[in-house]
Amino acid sequence: MRSRYKTGIWIFFLIVALLQLFPLIWLVDFSFNSSADFYSDHILKWPTDPQWQNYKNAWIDGKFLKYFLNSVLVSGVTIVLTVVLSLTLSYAFTRMQWRMRSFFFSVILLGIMIPIHATLLPNFAIFKQLGLTDSYLGLILPYTAVSVPLGTFMLTGFLRSIPKAVEESAVMDGCSIYRIVFQIIAPLMAPALVTVVVTTFLNCWNEFIMASTFLSKDALKTLPFSVMNFAGQYSSDYGSQFAVMVLTSVPAIVIYALFNEQITKGVTAGAVKG
Amino acid sequence: MAKHKKWSGLTATAAVLASVTVLSACGNNGNNNAAGSASASPNASASSGAASSGAASNEKVTLRLFSNLPDRKSGQGLAEQTVIDNYIKENPNVKIDVEALAEEPFKNKLKAYMASNEPVDITMVHGGAELSTLVQANYVKAIDPAAYEGEQFNFLPGVYKSFTFDGKLYGLPRNSDYEVIYYNKKLFDDNGVKVPTTFTELTDAIKAFRAKKIAPMSINGKDLWSFGELYQNIVQRYSGDQNLILDAVEGKKKFTEDESFLKAAQYMAQLRDDKLFQDAFMTADYGASQNLFTQGKAAMWYMGSWEAGMATNASLPEEFRNNLQVAKFPIAEDGKGVATDLIAWNGGGYALVNSSKHPEAAKKFFDYLFNANQWAKVAWDTGAAVPAQKYELTGKESEVQKQLTDVLVQATSTPGASFIDYGTPKFKDDVQNAFGKFFSGSQKPEELVAALQAAADSQ
Amino acid sequence: MSPPYSQGWSGYLCTECYAIKRRFSSSFSQVFCCLYLPFWPLILLSGYYSLTDTLAPGTKIHMVGLQNYADLILHDTRFWIALRNAVLLGIGFIVLQHPLSIFFAVLLDRIGGKAEKIFRTIFFIPCVISVVVISKMWLSLLDPTFGILNKLLAAVGLESLQHAWLGESSTALGTMLFILIWAGFGWGLLFYYAGVKGIPEDLYEAASLDGASGLKLHLRITVPLLKPVIAVQVTLAMITALKQMELVFLTTNGGPGDSTQFIAVYLYNKAFSASQYGYANAISILFIVVCLVATYLSNKFIRSDAAEA
Incomplete structure (x- = not known):
């Protein structure tokens, strides 16, 4: 009875998983086909003559490697900044008593609510004045600004669930505030930090509106932009467009596969306690 | 409310007609096809030499060009790049950085550049409503029309209309734009359908293709502007008056009063209800609508003359290219317009930017670009577009190019402006939105006309 | 100080x-x-522009007072349609995505073992795909000419159900919701799964001794205990719905005929395409206000909920 029940779930899940992954399978499949094949009647088409040319186009004309490295750099720095800021902020909000604490907490949380697109034009004008357009910083700053509120929000919830006893003894021993936050609290918060890292990563990795507005120099552009522009360049070649989409998706999937366990742990720990 | 400044006086029809006569000479030569052309064209080497000489400094300069042509390997993008390469060859001290974005991102980024006074040197601009905003922001530089007279440039008369504001010229047009119907001859022949010359034949063609499960016409509905051109075309076919719709935009006439507007809306409703366009036309952007047509899945494509390059684009299926033909927009049986009335204007062009860091070098390249033997010649020879300057027929033109030339040469009247670009940007947005609503729902023709009037009133 | x-x-x-x-x-x-x-100067700047009829930053500035707000609130049906769409989308999330996520979370918890891990991983994959890719991919999948959905429908003899999906006013918003659920389902699942994992097994045992089973068991134990998670998720769902931008921008751009119009898209197009910068700023100020009110309301909801628990 119990095992039949489980087999039922198994089959059900298998069907759902297939349906869910099907679009991606289709994407990969047709990235190996020529444009003419798109209009055939096949639902999936085995590429008898795999169009490696599509991937060559994507790699060379899509300037994949260059954009990829830019994306890595921008996302990487943003993640570090976000983690440090959200960690320290959440510590200050949960553990320290200070004037206007709740006011500032609301200010930060409002950051989640502010629609970033509403600030695009004034932002561009101000960045221009500061000489930040056409630099990595021009993306890293707004990305961090958007990620920190969410990160702080997630971390404060988690931090509240950690008993104060640990730090109290550390304070008795005369630990500095920085040691407490980075050496004692941070390891305890590892799962929640991983969640922040991954959400931040996904947000930066996928953002394109600011990327296309703030950057002009080709040498600085990031991956989603390449998908957008490639579609303009190869508008009549769906196969190549699909190839560049596949290439863009692979790194995110790989990163996810690597951190999969930690993400689940992080979310689980946070949800149970928070 | 700062009233939007109208560019140049209205009735340029006379000038445009003159332009057509000028061009006829050229076209007739083309029809003979034997020799190149007798129409005066500047000596190539002489004029390019003239352009590259003067202000001969060897100081290294990097110019920034902002373009809406991301595909640098075919069509207009290739033509633009060719001119740039030519210039760099002649001026080794100059480097030209091209930033090219697809149409929609391009427009948005240009706004951002304008907002921050970005020192681009030369930018592509869309004449009319969009350029007027750039002019008001003092982003683009006024140029002297007198400097572009004569044979070195050979501009057709009347082409500055969308680039002139308050009597000053702010840019030069690169193409003669006009709407035609591209069609796939094989699809018409195979299914025994007649290429429509009248509105009734068009509706018959729709039924015939729909019965065969072929999309009769492809259109880039997501971008919305094609609906505007279509409407202008149909209105003209009923009224026979090119200026009627422009007058309505300016408030001299009313959309709700002249019956041509309502008749046109009624016919559009019929086209909509008969399913003239492909099934997902409201989500089709430019590329998607083109693909549908080039892959032989739609019989017609309503698009501008700048797509002449399709016939020579090797990445398109050969069968398609061999069957590509151009047709004039059909006429209304009960209308006053004739088939040779052409909806033509000059949309795209280039402008110099005020905040440029190298104004002189930029101007030099700008002049070079518009030299009659540069953009105009390259664009025509490669089949990328129909220039706004006099061009020579080389005798090697594709069938499509010849047909496009014929359409222009035979034109008996043109409006010189596209009505959606004739008002403020807000007007354009409102009008396009009205068409979007109309084509995606079941709005009545009266509602469309009322919405157009409301848009004209509130600009 | x-x-x-x-x-x-x-x-x-x-x-x-x-x-x-x-x-x-x-x-x-x-x-x-x-x-x-630095965020605040931006908003102040927006507030200032919202009182003008300027075409774009850099052009002449002419104060019009609260005219933009009056037009927006009293006459602009497109703005209200955009707001309505956001609410509909939010309701869609709450009514469809969340129960679905909870259902899967419970099943995932029940299945156990290796399968639990495998499926948990698979269900999350769409969440890591870039929105640029998601929108282009779904545009192609749903294309009536070469997309597969209509081919599949034809294959099983359901031609009558074929649609242009994103291209028809009647189906566009629903299709948008479907794509967003496809892409975001994994996140909801993960959070609810975490919540379900936190429910002690003996509670279920006690309840089943009382004779509860199946759906009833879960309605009595799982759902009430998940309440805090649900509250947070519902707030986030409303925010996501209100701030919806990228997918719409890349697929329908608000069309056909405003049927998928959202505030962020509308404001972007007003600022960039229509050159109504002052007006667009009025929209963005109102947008921020709407977002704040929504958060305030759901915060209140969470607080009262937490008090119960």
């Missing part, structure tokens, strides 16, 4: 540098908070 806002954030930063030495615990945090002050 009250923070001297008027000096701008950089001035504030300097006074605080001194304070760090004095009282690090308080300054430590205030300094970082102040890094957020």
Whole structure:
């Protein structure tokens, strides 16, 4: 009875998983086909003559490697900044008593609510004045600004669930505030930090509106932009467009596969306690 | 409310007609096809030499060009790049950085550049409503029309209309734009359908293709502007008056009063209800609508003359290219317009930017670009577009190019402006939105006309 | 000590540098908070522009007072349609995505073993795909000419159900919801799964001794215990719905005929395509207000909920 029940779930899940992954399978499949094949009647088409040319186009004309490295750099720095800021902020909000604490907490949380697109034009004008357009910083700053509120929000919830006893003894021993936050609290918060890292990563990795507005120099552009522009360049070649989409998706999937366990742990720990 | 400044006086029809006569000479030569052309064209080497000489400094300069042509390997993008390469060859001290974005991102980024006074040197601009905003922001530089007279440039008369504001010229047009119907001859022949010359034949063609499960016409509905051109075309076919719709935009006439507007809306409703366009036309952007047509899945494509390059684009299926033909927009049986009335204007062009860091070098390249033997010649020879300057027929033109030339040469009247670009940007947005609503729902023709009037009133 | 806002954030930063030495615990945090002050000039600037009819930054500025707001609230049906769409989308999330996520979370918890891990991983994959890719992919999948959905429908003899999906007013918003659920389902699942994992097994055992089973068991135990998670998720769902931008922008751009119009898209197009910069700023101020009200309301909801628990 119990095992039949489980087999039922198994089959059900298998069907759902297939349906869910099907679009991606289709994407990969047709990235190996020529444009003419798109209009055939096949639902999936085995590429008898795999169009490696599509991937060559994507790699060379899509300037994949260059954009990829830019994306890595921008996302990487943003993640570090976000983690440090959200960690320290959440510590200050949960553990320290200070004037206007709740006011500032609301200010930060409002950051989640502010629609970033509403600030695009004034932002561009101000960045221009500061000489930040056409630099990595021009993306890293707004990305961090958007990620920190969410990160702080997630971390404060988690931090509240950690008993104060640990730090109290550390304070008795005369630990500095920085040691407490980075050496004692941070390891305890590892799962929640991983969640922040991954959400931040996904947000930066996928953002394109600011990327296309703030950057002009080709040498600085990031991956989603390449998908957008490639579609303009190869508008009549769906196969190549699909190839560049596949290439863009692979790194995110790989990163996810690597951190999969930690993400689940992080979310689980946070949800149970928070 | 700062009233939007109208560019140049209205009735340029006379000038445009003159332009057509000028061009006829050229076209007739083309029809003979034997020799190149007798129409005066500047000596190539002489004029390019003239352009590259003067202000001969060897100081290294990097110019920034902002373009809406991301595909640098075919069509207009290739033509633009060719001119740039030519210039760099002649001026080794100059480097030209091209930033090219697809149409929609391009427009948005240009706004951002304008907002921050970005020192681009030369930018592509869309004449009319969009350029007027750039002019008001003092982003683009006024140029002297007198400097572009004569044979070195050979501009057709009347082409500055969308680039002139308050009597000053702010840019030069690169193409003669006009709407035609591209069609796939094989699809018409195979299914025994007649290429429509009248509105009734068009509706018959729709039924015939729909019965065969072929999309009769492809259109880039997501971008919305094609609906505007279509409407202008149909209105003209009923009224026979090119200026009627422009007058309505300016408030001299009313959309709700002249019956041509309502008749046109009624016919559009019929086209909509008969399913003239492909099934997902409201989500089709430019590329998607083109693909549908080039892959032989739609019989017609309503698009501008700048797509002449399709016939020579090797990445398109050969069968398609061999069957590509151009047709004039059909006429209304009960209308006053004739088939040779052409909806033509000059949309795209280039402008110099005020905040440029190298104004002189930029101007030099700008002049070079518009030299009659540069953009105009390259664009025509490669089949990328129909220039706004006099061009020579080389005798090697594709069938499509010849047909496009014929359409222009035979034109008996043109409006010189596209009505959606004739008002403020807000007007354009409102009008396009009205068409979007109309084509995606079941709005009545009266509602469309009322919405157009409301848009004209509130600009 | 009250923070001297008027000096701008950089001035504030300097006074605080001194304070760090004095009282690090308080300054430590205030300094970082102040890094957020740059956001406010942006909003103030927006507020200022919203009172003008300027075409774009850099053009002539002409004050029109509250005219933009009056037009927006009283006459602009497109704005209200955009807001309505956001609410409909939010309701869609709450009514469809969340129960679905909870259902899967419970099943996932029940299945156990290796399968639990495998399926948990698979269901999350769409969440890591870039929105640029998602929108282009779904546009192709749903294309009536070469997309597969209509081919599949034809294959099983359901031609009558074929649609242009994103291209028809009647189906566009629903299709958008479907794509968003496809892409975001994994997140919801993960959070609810975590919640379900936190429910002690003996509660279920006790309840089943009382004779509860199946759906009833879950309605009595799982759902009430998940309430805090549900509250947070519902807030986030409303925010996501309100701030919806990228997918719409890349697929329908608000069309056909405003049927998928959202505030962020509308405001973007007003600012960029229609050159109504002043008006667009009025939209963005109102947008922020709407977002704040929505958060306030759901916060209240969470608080009262937490009090119960």
